[in-house]
Amino acid sequence: xxxxxxEHDACGVGFVATLTGEANHALVEQALTxxxxxxxxxxxxxxxxxxxxxxxxxxxxxxxxxxxxxxxLPEAGSYAVGTAFLPAEESAHAVSVIETIAADEGLTLLxxxxxxxxxxxxxxxxxxxMPAFRQLFVADGTSTGVALDRKAFLLRKRAExxxxxxxxxxxxRTLVYKGMLTTGQLxxxxxxxxxxxxxxxxxxxxxxxxxxxxxxxxxxxxxxxxAHNGEINTVQGNRNWMKARESLLASDLFGAGRLERxxxxxxxxxxxxxxxxxxxxxxxxGGRSLPHSVLMxxxxx
Numbered sequence: 001x002x003x004x005x006x007e008h009d010a011c012g013v014g015f016v017a018t019l020t021g022e023a024n025h026a027l028v029e030q031a032l033t034x035x036x037x038x039x040x041x042x043x044x045x046x047x048x049x050x051x052x053x054x055x056x057x058x059x060x061x062x063x064x065x066x067x068x069x070x071x072x073l074p075e076a077g078s079y080a081v082g083t084a085f086l087p088a089e090e091s092a093h094a095v096s097v098i099e100t101i102a103a104d105e106g107l108t109l110l111x112x113x114x115x116x117x118x119x120x121x122x123x124x125x126x127x128x129x130m131p132a133f134r135q136l137f138v139a140d141g142t143s144t145g146v147a148l149d150r151k152a153f154l155l156r157k158r159a160e161x162x163x164x165x166x167x168x169x170x171x172x173r174t175l176v177y178k179g180m181l182t183t184g185q186l187x188x189x190x191x192x193x194x195x196x197x198x199x200x201x202x203x204x205x206x207x208x209x210x211x212x213x214x215x216x217x218x219x220x221x222x223x224x225x226x227a228h229n230g231e232i233n234t235v236q237g238n239r240n241w242m243k244a245r246e247s248l249l250a251s252d253l254f255g256a257g258r259l260e261r262x263x264x265x266x267x268x269x270x271x272x273x274x275x276x277x278x279x280x281x282x283x284x285x286g287g288r289s290l291p292h293s294v295l296m297x298x299x300x301x
Contacts, residue, residue, distance in 0.1 A: 012038030012207035023199035031203030038207040050123030053208030053220030055178025058200035071111035080152040082170030085131035097163040110137035157262035223277035235272040
């Protein structure tokens with residue numbers, strides 16, 4: 001009988017960065033070229049214009065965002081931004097729930113931005129399941145960088161649980177554009193990526209070949225920290241162990257009693273890579289360096 005645990009994927013991953021750390025739009029273009037050249041590592045279903053998934057992770061493009069928003073933004077690094085995958089119908093209710101959660105987590109709503117998209121490029125399946133795209137901007141007036149990301153993490157996880165809204169990212173440092181797209185569709189679908197004001201010093205791209213889970217908008221890569229090939233044969237055991245550890249998890253960095261609101265840590269029905277990313281994110285935001293966290297996730301042979 002069919003068992004999805006016996007399937008494996010063969011995704012394509014690429015990474016581009018400047019040696020100087022100086023952000024520019026040319027790097028965005030280079031990363032998108034890398035992505036298009038990874039088309040052979042992705043896949044489609046019966047419709048050639050409904051992709052298994054494609055995406056890109058970049059630095060928050062502060063200068064660009066200041067020009068395309070109609071509200072004031074604080075200093076770069078002191079606000080978090082992320083694109084919400086809102087329900088196509090009744091998105092107003094989801095927005096209201098998210099704003100309530102943000103206030104409860106001590107975050108100030110700076111504003112929402114409608115993300116320009118080109119749905120006419122999509123095949124019937126991708127278009128039928130396409131969410132509404134709005135970027136959320138929040139801050140707390142004092143936190144920056146990873147400290148602000150911890151608060152954004154609590155907001156994002158609760159939004160997923162309580163409002164059913166997925167955020168590819170919600171961070172003061174990085175921004176993800178992704179979806180149920182082919183590698184060639186990502187840039188024209190999200191016109192932001194073609195805007196020459198959009199600059200980054202790093203970019204991570206991914207072309208998905210969906211086998212151990214079916215294609216969907218949230219399961220495209222990159223996630224918040226990784227773009228991955230899957231093939232995690234021990235994933236169910238790893239998830240079970242993380243579930244068992246939840247009662248022991250604690251961190252003063254998140255605030256008393258707040259971490260528990262994000263459980264279950266591993267989202268049910270997510271892919272193996274998504275679960276990996278969720279645990280890696282917690283280890284990093286819990287106070288460890290990213291290299292330390294990765295070595296905990298991938299121990300030496």
